[in-house]
Amino acid sequence: MAPEGQWILMATGRSPTNIAVIKYWGKRDEALILPVNDSISVTLDPDHLSATTTVAVSPSFPSDRMWLNGKEISLSGGRFQSCLREIRKRACDFEDEKKEIRIKKEDWENLHVHIASYNNFPTAAGLASSAAGFACLVFTLGKLMNVKEDYGQLSSIARQGSGSACRSIYGGFVKWCMGKKDDGSDSMAVQLADEAHWNDLVIIIAVVSSKQKETSSTSGMQNSVETSPLLQYRAQTVVPSRVMKMEEAIKNRDFASFAKLTCADSNQFHATSNSVEYFYWQVAYTFDAGPNAVLISPNRKTATLLLKKLLYCFPPQDKDLSSYLVGDKSILSDAGLHSIEDVEALPAPPEMKIPDQKFTGDVSYFICSRLGAGPKVVSDESQALIDSVTGLPKGV
Ligand code: ADE
Structure with missing residues (x-):
């Protein structure tokens, strides 16, 4: 076992942005982010427009923290809190024998995270950066916490961060089904066709x-x-x-x-x-x-x-x-x-x-x-945005 409190565990993911061709406009529930109509989007090539996010967890972190494009931002907003809560709820036992790290399902609630995210395109300029950002956050947190949920469920969690983020969980052509239930559990994205289906666009x-x-x-x-x-x-x-x-x-x-x-x-x-x-x-x-x-x-x-x-x-x-x-x-x-x-x-x-x-x-x-694929794990550790020793964003 690694010395108590010393270890840092990390995961990095990259998620594309998407552009709606049938627009989402208007909510029937503000808190759960439930729309008044279905919408359809194209997912763009992550090489051109994507968010990359590293999530680190360690018993030595006293609180949850986040840096966006190198600047620390508050995680106190309801949207971040919903995504963190919903993923933590679904976390599973985790074991890395080499690093001698064992985390029980119930321990995740008490472990804090550091999140560093970077957009390779202008943030908040109408290019759906929060869609890529929240899809990436949910996808990467899910990987780190060994969440077994399918992509439909993940999209429903990403939706609670930013509505259109649910569509960035898939590549190609994606439909966000508005759902009918009051709790929003059926408001999620489905893939209509993957990026290879119409790759001339x-x-x-x-x-x-x-x-x-x-x-x-x-x-x-x-x-x-x-x-x-x-x-x-x-x-x-x-x-x-x-x-x-x-x-x-x-x-x-x-x-x-x-x-x-x-x-x-x-x-x-x-x-x-x-x-x-x-x-x-x-x-x-x-x-x-x-x-x-x-x-x-x-x-x-x-x-x-x-x-x-x-x-x-x-x-x-x-x-x-x-x-x-x-x-x-x-x-x-x-x-x-x-x-x-x-x-x-x-x-x-x-x-x-x-x-x-x-x-x-x-x-x-x-x-x-062009059309692009859905979120991916970035396994090359040199591309992680958080330093594996300090637990802080690289270069900060
Ligand atoms: N809002 C805009 N970009 C974001 C990102 N990369 N992560 C989380 N929220 C965002």
């Missing part, structure tokens, strides 16, 4: 602002529930049939239907009711609560054409092309764009009404991504 995110959102999703949602007559109508009448049609579109890889439903749902979510059908569904767009635009293209060829138009209209402010497009950079060479001079030489898109109108600097940068 290219997802380009125009990051307009990587600053914190001015209105949190929670208060925006509350405001809509209280003031928007459209919300109940949307939840009860529009979304159920849209969800069914979206499931069909995904199953059949029917991009025209997928794009039409995605854009229509984004429009309705923003209550702009744009019903003008001038759009030919070559590309789908969706906007979350933040200002960033998510564009989904059916294949690489369309994505390169789209990128050329985007870079024509939104050229970078400085000369560094490689930091202006992050993620899958190979799309730049596919588009024949090797330098800023190539971007400057792009022709105006033929459909532009005022061809010399450019919006230099309006987009901070673009992320090119």
